[in-house]
Amino acid sequence: MTPKLIIFDCDGILVDTEKAANEVLSGFVSRAGGNISPDQCHLRFTGRTLDTIKTLLETEEGLILEPDWADQVRAADLVAFEKGVDAIPGIEAVVQAVRANGISYCVGSSGKYEKMHATLGSAGLLPLFKDVLFSAQDVPNGKPAPDIFLYAAKGMGVDPQHCIVIEDSLPGLQAARDAGMRAFGFTADPLADEAKVRALGATPFKAMADLPALLGLETPA
Incomplete structure (x- = not known):
């Protein structure tokens, strides 16, 4: 779906x-x-x-x-x-594929807005996300509670069952599961535990280049 x-x-x-x-x-x-x-x-x-x-x-x-x-x-x-923040390799291509397929997207983060503006700005990604940022500072409970993802879905006007979460942390994947959302767990980090990712009902992936196909997206030529 x-x-x-x-x-x-x-x-x-x-x-x-x-x-x-x-x-x-x-x-x-x-x-x-x-x-x-x-x-x-x-x-x-x-x-x-x-x-x-x-x-x-x-x-x-x-x-x-x-x-x-x-x-x-x-x-x-x-x-x-302030020393500089890099974008995760391949993430810009993922966002472009999402946009090309006409799918809405946003950020749901444990970080505060000030931090997101600083890091996304340093990495050159802020223009892609500045109008669709959602922070846990606006909800009662942080991850692993599902509050931030439910808040983001409501803010974007989409039912949780029609949302997919892209996460790299186990608390975040638990939050996605408890929000009733499908999730993909980024496991490029050597410390990542794919078994625990799967135990939370998420699909692990090691490279951003693999994500568009996993999401069933057509990639721009």
Whole structure:
């Protein structure tokens, strides 16, 4: 069934920000007395909001974090992203194929609007997405709750059953499943677990070049 709406996650799907962001996060954890490597940050926290991560660090690691800790991390992320952010290889061709097939698309991200504007702008993708951005800052619960994807679908005027989500995180894929949407999990990262992607009912794929065919799209000549 051809979708009516494709919802893209932002970090790790549109822009390559996660290495820098996880290094920043690991540093903040270390300064708070914890010890979580950038790779472990990636495995444990990718796809979640910083407010959720703060709660997890306090409850699971016993860290005592300042009330504005999440805002401090966001500010440090923006400084790191000023060094430059690359688009995920092949994503522009995917978006062009979606547009050529007359299918609506948008972004549904755990990141705040300021971050999306900064990263998409740096990667040269903002003109494609600036009018169709949806952030978890506007919903009660971040991923793995389905709120952001349901919010995006409602904002675009499409029923969830007619939506497809493109994600790279397990919390994001769980959110898509619980929203009643089909999902494709990007597993190019060496740390990605295809078995867990499939367990969440999603279809794994390793290269953006493969995605148009998986979506049943005709590609522009």
